Amino acid sequence: MDKYIVEGGSKLYGKVEVQSAKNSVLPLLAASILTDEQVKIRGVPTINDVENMLRILGEVGCKLRRQKDCVIIDSTNAISHEIPARLTKELRSSVFMLGSVLTRFHRAKISYPGGCDIGLRPIDLHLSGLKRLGVRIDEKDGFIHCEAERLVGADILLDFPSVGATENIILAAVKAEGITVIRNAAKEPEIVDLQSFLNAMGARVRGAGGGTIVIEGVKRLHGLEYTPMGDRIEAGTYLIAAASCGGEIEVNGLSCENVAALLHKLRENGCKIHIKNDKIVLSSTGELKSVDLVETTPFPGFPTDLQAQYSALCCTASGSTLMVENLFETRYRYAAELKRMGADITVRGRTALIRGVKKLHGASVTAGDLRGGAALVIAALKAEGQSVVMDLSHIDRGYVDMEGKLRKLGAKIRRIKI
Ligand code: UD1
Numbered sequence: 091m092d093k094y095i096v097e098g099g100s101k102l103y104g105k106v107e108v109q110s111a112k113n114s115v116l117p118l119l120a121a122s123i124l125t126d127e128q129v130k131i132r133g134v135p136t137i138n139d140v141e142n143m144l145r146i147l148g149e150v151g152c153k154l155r156r157q158k159d160c161v162i163i164d165s166t167n168a169i170s171h172e173i174p175a176r177l178t179k180e181l182r183s184s185v186f187m188l189g190s191v192l193t194r195f196h197r198a199k200i201s202y203p204g205g206c207d208i209g210l211r212p213i214d215l216h217l218s219g220l221k222r223l224g225v226r227i228d229e230k231d232g233f234i235h236c237e238a239e240r241l242v243g244a245d246i247l248l249d250f251p252s253v254g255a256t257e258n259i260i261l262a263a264v265k266a267e268g269i270t271v272i273r274n275a276a277k278e279p280e281i282v283d284l285q286s287f288l289n290a291m292g293a294r295v296r297g298a299g300g301g302t303i304v305i306e307g308v309k310r311l312h313g314l315e316y317t318p319m320g321d322r323i324e325a326g327t328y329l330i331a332a333a334s335c336g337g338e339i340e341v342n343g344l345s346c347e348n349v350a351a352l353l354h355k356l357r358e359n360g361c362k363i364h365i366k367n368d369k370i371v372l373s374s375t376g377e378l379k380s381v382d383l384v385e386t387t388p389f390p391g392f393p394t395d396l397q398a399q400y401s402a403l404c405c406t407a408s409g410s411t412l413m414v415e416n417l418f419e420t421r422y423r424y425a426a427e428l429k430r431m432g433a434d435i436t437v438r439g440r441t442a443l444i445r446g447v448k449k450l451h452g453a454s455v456t457a458g459d460l461r462g463g464a465a466l467v468i469a470a471l472k473a474e475g476q477s478v479v480m481d482l483s484h485i486d487r488g489y490v491d492m493e494g495k496l497r498k499l500g501a502k503i504r505r506i507k508i
Contacts, residue, residue: 092482093481094467094477094493095478095504096467096470096473097475099472099473099474101335102331102336102501104499105339106328106340106341106499111280111319112139112323112324113323114318114321117183117261117284118283118287119144119161120183120261121284122163123150124194125313126166129164129165131161132317138483139181139487142184143184146173149174149177150169150191151169153167171197173200179201183254185200185254188200189216189259189261189263190262192220193265196237196239197236197237199235199236202232213254213255215255219248220236220262223243225241225262243266243267243305246273247274251277251301253388255276256275257281257284264293264305269304270305272302272303273302277388282298282319291311319345320343322348323461323488327399327489329341330352330400330468332372333403334471336376337373337500338374339499341370351392352392356372356374359379360377377408378407379407379408380408380411382411383414384400384411385414395461398422398461399461402466402472403468405431405472406472407446411444412443412444414440421461422437422442423458424459424466428465428466430453431453433469452473453477454478456479457479457480457485460485461488463481463484464485467503470503471503482505
């Protein structure tokens with residue numbers, strides 16, 4: 091498996107263009123089978139999660155073409171309602187296929203999904219929402235079998251604003267008979283992007299971005315061309331890297347309010363941040379002061395997907411930070427690796443107490459999940475001396491050419507292919 095060699099200590103200067111959001115592209119790809127007309131998605135990032143989703147579409151019978159960074163999906167001949175177990179294990183987002191496959195074929199078979207090992211990640215909210223739309227669900231031999239001769243709109247209250255459950259219910263409701271209302275829906279910007287995509291196909295979805303989403307079922311959806319939103323987590327990762335290392339970077343290509351919670355913390359840390367249209371300019375001396383408490387919460391709160399990267403920054407800020415992870419149970423596995431670099435972190439359940447140290451030193455560390463891997467890279471960029479970050483397969487699930495983008499900013503990082 092590939093690894094990075096990082097010489098720490100460089101400040102970061104320059105521009106970053108963010109990729110399209112992984113967490114938006116994945117449900118949009120799932121949604122592309124809701125029509126048998128051609129769907130063209132521009133700016134599709136070449137990351138492992140997307141490649142796996144494209145493989146799933148290929149296996150259910152879609153014809154796929156790549157034109158530069160565009161993917162063209164033609165699902166006219168899609169025939170299979172079975173989502174291949176081998177790929178489902180690689181990719182948690184394969185679960186979004188449940189909603190769209192049900193809409194298309196009125197039945198679906200899927201095994202329990204995989205993805206990052208960061209906690210229990212049940213799908214009970216997805217399944218109970220689908221049941222409310224009239225889907226019969228039978229779980230046996232590790233597979234979930236779903237069937238619905240008719241999908242019928244319903245009033246659904248989610249016990250928790252799950253992103254995936256909200257998206258799956260929308261995908262199952264767009265062509266259902268009548269009106270579906272999702273209450274306590276997730277408010278993440280990726281759901282707003284899914285709404286825009288579906289409405290551009292002829293769907294009638296409103297309310298995304300708020301807690302109540304209303305979906306009026308329509309008979310037909312048509313093809314479209316679409317450019318997904320910018321990746322707020324990728325943007326946040328580079329902003330944190332520059333804040334921690336020091337320097338000045340400009341991040342382009344996303345709506346700045348999508349990273350407002352992070353920018354608020356970085357300002358408290360002592361960074362200077364200017365926002366102009368869709369451009370964020372951050373400058374930092376690299377000498378940061380810690381903030382007392384950071385808690386991950388659903389949007390618009392501090393995102394769990396930036397918890398690890400931000401914790402890496404806290405390792406060398408002056409003072410202590412109490413990090414509380416409210417979304418996923420086991421999202422601190424990277425902490426043991428950061429300790430090998432000299433970090434002072436005590437983890438108890440969902441909390442981590444991070445006491446700032448003067449310096450981190452280079453070490454050999456292993457990425458155990460996607461965002462934890464990004465955190466190790468950030469720590470390695472800040473550390474004195476050379477670090478090796480092993481097992482890049484996790485980082486490659488979500489970041490396009492991380493080493494190239496960081497090198498353009500002046501970082502000393504190279505990939506060793508193994
Ligand atoms: C999505 C994102 C992921 C992000 C997460 C939270 C994608 C592809 N992934 O994941 O990067 O970290 O949102 O912002 O968009 N839960 C249940 N039952 C369910 C579903 C969820 O209990 O049926 C719980 C989960 O265990 C977790 C919490 O709800 O504790 C949040 O999960 P959810 O919002 O569903 O996250 P994902 O959609 O999996």
